[in-house]
Amino acid sequence: MQWFAAPEYWLSRLLVQRLLAALYLTGFLAAALQFRALVGSRGMLPVPRFTARVPFRHAPGLFHLHYSDRFYAAVAWSGAALSAALVAGLGDVLPLWTSMLCWAVLWALYLSIVNVGQTWYSFGWESLLLEAGFLAVFLGNADTAPPAPVLWLLRWLVFRVEFGAGLIKLRGDSCWRDLTCLRFHHETQPMPGPLSWFFHHLPDPLHRVEAAANHVTQLVVPVGLLLPQPVATYAACVVVATQLWLVASGNFAWLNWLTIALALAAVDPARLGLPVHPRDHGTTPVWFEALALALTAAVLVLSYWPVRNMVSRRQVMNRSFNRLHLVNTYGAFGSVNRTRQEVVVEGTDEPVVTRRTVWKEYGFKGKPGDVRRVPRQYAPYHLRLDWLMWFAGISPGYARPWFLPFAARLLVNDPDTLRLLRHNPFPDGPPTHVRATLHRYRFTDWRELRRTGAWWHRTALYEYLAPVDLAALARAGHRPPPPVRQGDGGRGR
Structure with a gap:
């Protein structure tokens, strides 16, 4: 199927995979270094107590089968080591099926951590990393051309991240509608960064421009991601620039960097004038095409729930509709604290x-x-x-x-x-x-x-x-x- 392969996106796929592996590495390192006090057997919210009252079917993962602090540490450090290997390019030197298995193992390990993390892991970017990580299983490696359907699924994911965040703001706090939220946000955000003080002291007209630009980049630009080239590439560049602005203005864990990684799936390097030479990929195996198409069909079916949430007047932020954290709904800062x-x-x-x-x-x-x-x-x-x-x-x-x-x-x-x-x-x-x-x-x-x-x-x-x-x-x-x-x-x- 010629339409299935998108060889011109090989660089975009490489960047998406490397960034995603780096963010997996960050997540596993945070788990390994913090878990004992948070969810360890002697922690504030111990995993054994959680698994004793919550059955496997409600929170699937390895720790329902066995838990000890040593086992948790082994899971976290194993995930970190595998992530680092994928950052270094391991996935492209392995056979296709082995590369897919590596990404699947990462997803399963991190799912196990998130599903017992309780309130410490109740953030939208945990589900976002899991959903993106599951799609990465089907992105292929250097043996095959990037699969166009999976690239479109990544575009659909970043659309939901941005458009959902835009809708929740428009429907939520009135300060988003009168363009005054940025008077407060840089000061009251969860964890200000070294430049947040300076962002807070920008002139009020610039704060209004920030708020208005947010509506454009989250409600208008994401539509461009789903349009043909070169519109999709230009829309992705706007998303990347916006996320870098947010990186500079505060600390939002890996939410911004993961959004950047997803947006790169919509970038056709040739549209930006990059001298990207085409690669000679082998013939795509039929079994791989079948799996990618089955994934696409499953995501389309599961998209019913986040789409229904987005069009609802009672839209909620950051909700998973299944225990595997696949095809979720997202959003951020539907309301802004004034103090x-x-x-x-x-x-x-x-x-x-x-x-x-x-x-x-x-x-x-x-x-x-x-x-x-x-x-x-x-x-x-x-x-x-x-x-x-x-x-x-x-x-x-x-x-x-x-x-x-x-x-x-x-x-x-x-x-x-x-x-x-x-x-x-x-x-x-x-x-x-x-x-x-x-x-x-x-x-x-x-x-x-x-x-x-x-x-x-x-x-x-x-x-x-x-x-x-x-x-x-x-x-x-x-x-x-x-x-x-x-x-x-x-x-x-």
């Missing part, structure tokens, strides 16, 4: 809490804390605790499942938990009490920055968590994890 509230966590080593108690603040890696600290760039790496702390500042309900277990682990200086933090004010011994207070944060202006050297100004609002000790948490049913015995290796008990 920034941050939970500040502190401890004391004094035996009795009084009005004169000296409290020392814990430092987080990414979220605002020390007002003089410049916001850091972490994306595409995902600091899961820091992101959930942002939600905790919006409403205590978001933190209810894990905040007291978090406090319990601080009270014993749990090493796995402390690795998620930038600064532990009690290196020589655990605190006797911890507490949390809610603060209002705002960016300083130019004059304040020059005078004080502070990027933020903060004002205490109210007590978020009254001072607690281990006895109080034990009475509430939140006991700290037992210390790891030498040689135990963190096995699930």
Whole structure:
């Protein structure tokens, strides 16, 4: 079938696969380095407790068959190693079926991690990585020309990402309709980056241009992705430029980079004047064509649910309609906070809490804390605790499942938990009490920055968590994890 092959897109496919493998690598590294405190057998939301109450059919994955911390680590590090090999080009030197198997293994490993990740993995870009990763299984390798149907499925995916985000904004917060959301967004976004302060202080007319341009790039430009060339290439370039703007303005894990990777599937390099020489691909196997066409038919059927969601007046963001996270609906920032509230966590080593108690603040890696600290760039790496702390500042309900277990682990200086933090004010011994207070944060202006050297100004609002000790948490049913015995290796008990 001549129409099936699209050899002119070989460079686009290569870039999509390399970027996607790099983002898989990022996801597996984040899982390997953070899981013990978050979902490990001694973590805040342990996997064994989750799998005991949620059956396999509701959250399929390897950890329903067996769990131990060592096994989880083996899954995460194996995924990281395979991802790195695919970044280096392993997929193009293997036979086609073996290359497809590598991508399928990556998808299955990451699906297993996401499906037991609970609230720590409740972000839209987890499903987006899984959906894109599943499509990548059928992109082929250097043995075959890129399959046109699968390239179209990638275009359809990035269309849903962008168009869904545009619709949820138009239907959601009124500030998107009156073009004022960007007055607040750069300051109140989950994790500002090093340039967010400067974006926030752009003149108001430019903020209005930003908001208007967002509507164009998310509601008009995505349609171009589904049109013939060269329109699709130009639309993809606009998507890439827009996503790079977002990369510069904040930390959104790998959402922006993954959207860029998907958009590249619509780029015909020749339309951009790139000197791309055609490759001599072999004949596409019939079995591969059959699988790609079956995938296309399945995606078309499963697209009913996200399309119905997009046209609904009650559109929701970031929902999977099946346990495999295939053909999902997406969206971001349907509403924008007008003020920034941050939970500040502190401890004391004094035996009795009084009005004169000296409290020392814990430092987080990414979220605002020390007002003089410049916001850091972490994306595409995902600091899961820091992101959930942002939600905790919006409403205590978001933190209810894990905040007291978090406090319990601080009270014993749990090493796995402390690795998620930038600064532990009690290196020589655990605190006797911890507490949390809610603060209002705002960016300083130019004059304040020059005078004080502070990027933020903060004002205490109210007590978020009254001072607690281990006895109080034990009475509430939140006991700290037992210390790891030498040689135990963190096995699930």
